[in-house]
Amino acid sequence: MGFTEKQEALVKESWEVVKQNIPEFSLRFFTLIIEIAPAAKNLFSFLKDSNEVPKNNPKLKAHAVKVFKMTCESAIQLREKGEVVVSDTTLKHLGSVHVQKGVIDPHFEVVKEALLRTVKEAIGEKWNEEMNGAWGEAYDQLAAAIKAEMKEEL
Numbered sequence: 308m309g310f311t312e313k314q315e316a317l318v319k320e321s322w323e324v325v326k327q328n329i330p331e332f333s334l335r336f337f338t339l340i341i342e343i344a345p346a347a348k349n350l351f352s353f354l355k356d357s358n359e360v361p362k363n364n365p366k367l368k369a370h371a372v373k374v375f376k377m378t379c380e381s382a383i384q385l386r387e388k389g390e391v392v393v394s395d396t397t398l399k400h401l402g403s404v405h406v407q408k409g410v411i412d413p414h415f416e417v418v419k420e421a422l423l424r425t426v427k428e429a430i431g432e433k434w435n436e437e438m439n440g441a442w443g444e445a446y447d448q449l450a451a452a453i454k455a456e457m458k459e460e461l
């Protein structure tokens with residue numbers, strides 16, 4: 308089944324809401340990742356020499372925003388082209404960063420769960436299952452592209 312205009316709109320409009328509070332949601336997103344998979348915190352440089360999640364780390368914020376924006380872009384591409392296309396340089400870069408940091412396939416489910424929960428919390432009453440499904444599908448297709456590139460790296 309293809310990605311519909313409705314699904315694309317749901318992703319876009321919820322991102323507009325999440326975007327209103329980047330400092331809060333980026334922190335929440337990262338906190339959820341390490342809540343779901345505490346061992347994953349050792350992969351990230353943001354927590355070096357500290358046990359607490361830094362409240363105002365520009366790198367954490369920038370990377371978290373990028374994950375959201377790329378998932379949003381993935382939704383647009385899925386609707387327009389029926390597949391996710393990530394530029395070759397971006398994909399190569401992300402493939403190598405994630406391999407180097409020690410990321411493995413099961414981690415992608417953790418980040419997915421954290422992403423969906425962050426959207427759900429940010430959206431509040433307007434959240435619905437269809438919105439969840441749309442974000443989930445856009446994320447899965449993007450994750451598949453990154454995972455495939457990571458395998459090329461090995």
Ligand code: HEM
Nearest residue numbers: 347350351352353370373374377408410414415418449450
């Ligand atoms: C870094 C995106 C999945 C862990 C990054 C960066 C981006 C990104 C944009 C910054 C790269 C740079 O330094 O230039 C994504 C996207 C994902 C994804 C779009 C899925 C669709 C994951 C997963 C994990 C993970 C599943 C494992 C929990 C990391 C780590 C870094 C990183 C450890 C390095 C952060 C640091 O210490 O500087 N990711 N990522 N990512 N990502 Fe991901």
Ligand code: ISQ
Nearest residue numbers: 336337367370371374418
């Ligand atoms: C990097 N990759 C995946 C998810 C992330 C969340 C917060 C900060 C950086 C990230």
